[in-house]
Amino acid sequence: MRIAKTILLVALGLLALPMPLAAQQAIDEVRIEKGQSLYKSRDYECDSCHGWAGRGKPADHPYSTLNDGTKLEYGGNALVASTMTRDEMVMMISCGRISSGVNIMPMYRGDAWTTAYPCWGKVAADIPENQRPLRAPQRMLSPTDIELVVDYVQAVYQGKDMTWDWCRKYFDDFLRICEVWAERGIQ
Numbered sequence: 001m002r003i004a005k006t007i008l009l010v011a012l013g014l015l016a017l018p019m020p021l022a023a024q025q026a027i028d029e030v031r032i033e034k035g036q037s038l039y040k041s042r043d044y045e046c047d048s049c050h051g052w053a054g055r056g057k058p059a060d061h062p063y064s065t066l067n068d069g070t071k072l073e074y075g076g077n078a079l080v081a082s083t084m085t086r087d088e089m090v091m092m093i094s095c096g097r098i099s100s101g102v103n104i105m106p107m108y109r110g111d112a113w114t115t116a117y118p119c120w121g122k123v124a125a126d127i128p129e130n131q132r133p134l135r136a137p138q139r140m141l142s143p144t145d146i147e148l149v150v151d152y153v154q155a156v157y158q159g160k161d162m163t164w165d166w167c168r169k170y171f172d173d174f175l176r177i178c179e180v181w182a183e184r185g186i187q
């Protein structure tokens with residue numbers, strides 16, 4: 001009886017301990033990998049504008065020219081240079097962005113711009129129809145997936161340089177692209 005009680009107390013004590021660091025890191029890594037697979041997926045097309053290395057697309061890239069010939073300053077800005085907080089990124093990806101009347105970043109959250117999820121304090125009715133961000137090109141993201149993709153952007157791009165390991169994961173071990181990037185800096 002006493003032994004059983006001791007075991008119970010030890011077990012409870014273990015539950016109260018914070019998760020060991022290595023286990024926590026493993027969970028983070030899994031989240032970041034999930035975020036990467038969303039980012040590079042053809043369903044969401046983040047990399048068509050922001051690039052696989054998160055460096056954005058220059059103004060002369062085809063994605064930087066709209067169908068009516070309007071030239072954007074860039075097709076997608078450099079996520080490596082982002083100064084946004086986590087919450088700001090979540091809102092940007094959820095709500096999208098219109099700048100000077102041009103849709104530059106699609107919205108990825110289905111209920112964005114409604115009272116369920118207002119964007120910068122506004123709902124769709126507050127802005128003219130032609131000023132509302134377009135919906136994502138293929139599919140919307142769930143709120144959970146938006147969190148995962150932000151984990152990835154913050155862990156691998158923001159203020160960082162692409163690493164060999166993350167390049168390998170990006171291209172599923174198709175190493176030629178990573179070699180060219182590592183040797184000649186071509187992205």
Ligand code: HEC
Nearest residue numbers: 044045046049075076077082083084089092097104105149
């Ligand atoms: C059609 C091109 C396009 C697509 C697709 C796109 N973005 Fe963007 N994104 C942009 C542009 C352009 C901006 C800059 C907006 C601005 O400067 O106001 C931006 C801004 C951002 C920002 C804010 C960075 C900063 O500091 O300004 C984040 C984070 C981001 N995008 C992540 C994503 C993710 C993740 C996806 C995919 C789920 C995605 N984007 C899809 C074009 C795109």
